[in-house]
Amino acid sequence: MRYWLLGAMMMVGAASANTSLFNLLSSGERIDPLTMMEKVEAEYPGYIAEFALDLKEGELLYEFDVINSEENTLTKLTFRAADGSMVVQRNSKLEADDHDELEAVKLLERKQMSFSELVRLATQKHQGKLLEAQLEHDLDISYLEFKMVDENGKRKHAFDVHKLKPLPMLQWER
Template sequence: MFRIVLSLLVVFPSMVMATPSMHTLLSQGEYVEPIVVIQQVEMDHNGLVSAFDMDIENDQLIYEIELINLDTNELIAFEFDAKDGSLMSKKLSHFASDDLDQIKAAKVLIDHKMTFTDLIKLATKNQSGYLIEAELEHDLTISYLELKLLNAASKHTIAFDIENLRPLPLLQWD
C-alpha cells in the first residue's frame, strides 16, 4: 500500500499538493464568516436553520445550510460561495422520516425563542477554532446542537443541550 501511495506522489505530485486543506483555506481568512451567512438565511427566509456544513469543491470553500419550515413541512438546502456569501444553489424538498430528529430539536429551539445563530454563539462562547459543522439533533430524549470546530491540531466535536442551554459533557469528545 505504501508503494502505491508513494508512486502516486511521484507521478501526480501537483494533484496531491494542489488541494488545500480546510484549515489552510480558513486560516487565510479570505471568506465570509459562516455565522454571517447563516444569519442572512435566517433573515431572508421563513423557517429555522437546522444545519450548517462546509465543503471544498474544486479548491473552493462552500457553505451548505439547511432550513426547516414547519409551516409548509419543507426542507430547503442552500449552497453558498464562502468567498463572498453568494447563493450557488437552492433545493426544496419535503420532510422525510430521517428529518424527524432535527424537527424535534427545532421545536425545542423555537420554544426557547432562539435562532440557530443564537444557539451557535452560546455554544461556542468559550470554544476556539473554526466552525465547520453544526446540526440540530434529538437522541435519547435530549435535543442538542452538535458542533465541529477545527483548529491547526485537530477537529473538536461538542454537543450543546438546547433545553438547558449548556454543554453536554457525556456527549463531548475529541
C-alpha cells in the same frame, strides 16, 4: 515495525490535513459562517437545522438545511463562502428521517432562539474554526452537535438546547 510506521505516517497525514484546513479557514477573504447564518435566517422562512462547510474543487462553500415546520418543508441551500452568492437551492417536503431535527427545531421555536444565537452560545468558549453544526434529538434530548478545527485537529462537541449548556458526555476528539 512496518505497521507502527504506517500508523505514524497516517496520523501525521491527518494532522497535516487538519492544519491545512485550519490555515485555509484562518486566511483568505470569506464571509464569517455566523454572519452567513444570520443572512439565511433573515431571508428564508423556517429555522436552520444544519450548517456544513465544504470544499469542492478548491472553492469553499457553506451548506444549510432550513426546516419550515409550518409548511413541513426542507430547503437545502449552498453559498460561496467568498462572497455569499447562491450556488444551489433545493426544496422538498420533510421525510421521516428528518424527524429528529424537526423536534430540535420546534424546541428552538419555543425558546424563540435562532440557530445562529445557539451556535454563538455553544462555541463561545471553544478555540478554532466552525466546520459543522447540526440540530439533533435523541434519547429525549435536543442538542446541537458541532465540529471545530484548530491547529491541533478536529473536535466534536454537543450542546443541550433545552438547558443551554454543554453535554460533556458527548465530547470527543477526531
